[in-house]
Amino acid sequence: MNISHHFDDATLMAYASGSLPQGMALLVACHLHWCPHCRQRLAEAEAIGGALLAQIEPMSLKADALKSVMDRLDLEEEIPLPQIRPVQTATDLPAPLHHYLQTNLDHLPWKRLGYGVHHIDLNLKGPGATRLLKIAPGVSVPHHTHAGNELTLILRGSYTDEFGRFSAGDVADLDGEVKHQPIVDTDQDCICLIATDAPLKFTGLMGRLVQPFIGL
């Protein structure tokens, strides 16, 4: 796999500290599965985090601190898995996503979103949304900006936008300042995993028309 686009440092630090929303953490784990370069960077981020922790002065806890943590753990709700039938076939998915979906990309119950665009909401806990997007050749996603951060991992096919060409294994790590319009640039569907920590804001007329249906 020839990976040329990676996470920025802030995303890897947030992953190392466990502060990413569930969907973004899943996406980072998937890229790490494929990318030795980011695994090395993560190891360095964890070493820095550990060194910082070692410098923090210890502080005393309340007498009931352990009990209150245990009580909070009991309150954690179970996360429902999407209703997807398990199929035992070869997979082209990174292990963390295959483990979650229990099937491969060709056996998923894709739902139509609009012309040439299908999706599956992974129904992970928020904030933001985590979904798979399948975009047909030549189709472009409406111009949009981001209220928060958006991570995209290309699982199959490729697209081109203002930042270059992204193919399987690459990640796009975008913050709220960025406005882009990806277009699928081969004769193969492009399938991406997309995780946000806030809703997307579409711009332009086309964007405003599809926003209520996409709700990304």
Ligand SMILES: [Zn+2]
């Ligand atoms: Zn990487």
